[in-house]
Amino acid sequence: MKKSLIVYFSQSSNTRRVAQILQKLTGADLEEIRPVSPYTEPYEALTRVVKDELQRGFLRPIEALDRDLSQYDTIFLGSPNWWSTVATPVRTFLNRYSLEGKTVAPFLTHGGGGKGNADRDVKKLCTGQILEMLALYEDGGSRAEGELSAWLQKIGFAAEGGAKE
Numbered sequence: 001m002k003k004s005l006i007v008y009f010s011q012s013s014n015t016r017r018v019a020q021i022l023q024k025l026t027g028a029d030l031e032e033i034r035p036v037s038p039y040t041e042p043y044e045a046l047t048r049v050v051k052d053e054l055q056r057g058f059l060r061p062i063e064a065l066d067r068d069l070s071q072y073d074t075i076f077l078g079s080p081n082w083w084s085t086v087a088t089p090v091r092t093f094l095n096r097y098s099l100e101g102k103t104v105a106p107f108l109t110h111g112g113g114g115k116g117n118a119d120r121d122v123k124k125l126c127t128g129q130i131l132e133m134l135a136l137y138e139d140g141g142s143r144a145e146g147e148l149s150a151w152l153q154k155i156g157f158a159a160e161g162g163a164k165e
């Protein structure tokens with residue numbers, strides 16, 4: 001049987017909210033990517049810390065996932081847009097866990113910059129079969145559920161969850 005897992009990172013809860021709506025729509029399991037040392041800086045300082053991590057190629061350590069990825073054939077991967085790419089803890093996740101042979105459906109929340117290079121970068125960082133990325137502004141607001149549903153249909157997910165054969 002096909003099983004789906006939503007794996008996401010969220011610093012200020014937008015991506016978390018979107019992931020939770022996605023869970024309601026798909027029935028998929030939900031797992032958060034947690035840095036071993038959470039980011040505690042206020043916004044401006046955080047943007048500088050992250051820019052530095054990206055420039056150095058630093059993979060911020062993350063806690064091990066609770067779930068065994070081998071049990072899943074579809075991974076919904078959620079991230080905020082950080083400097084036009086996926087958040088650094090998501091980079092660590094993709095570096096540490098192989099998604100080879102899995103279907104990967106990426107979703108992103110952003111502050112006005114849209115996908116930026118995030119969809120291109122997921123394809124570079126990941127070995128799975130990558131579907132079209134959904135990008136939502138901040139937490140998607142009242143349109144989040146509708147946009148998620150439309151995206152699920154577009155990428156071939158039935159309303160009751162699970163990929164169509």
Ligand SMILES: Cc1cc2nc3c(=O)[nH]c(=O)nc-3n(C[C@H](O)[C@H](O)[C@H](O)COP(=O)(O)O)c2cc1C
Nearest residue numbers: 010011012013014015080081083084109111112113
């Ligand atoms: C370090 C950092 C860098 C960001 N860079 C961008 C960016 O390049 N483009 C953009 O549209 N939004 C950017 N944002 C805004 C976030 O993408 C947006 O607020 C997102 O919804 C936050 O998700 P979260 O609440 O799940 O952490 C940035 C935010 C942070 C903290």
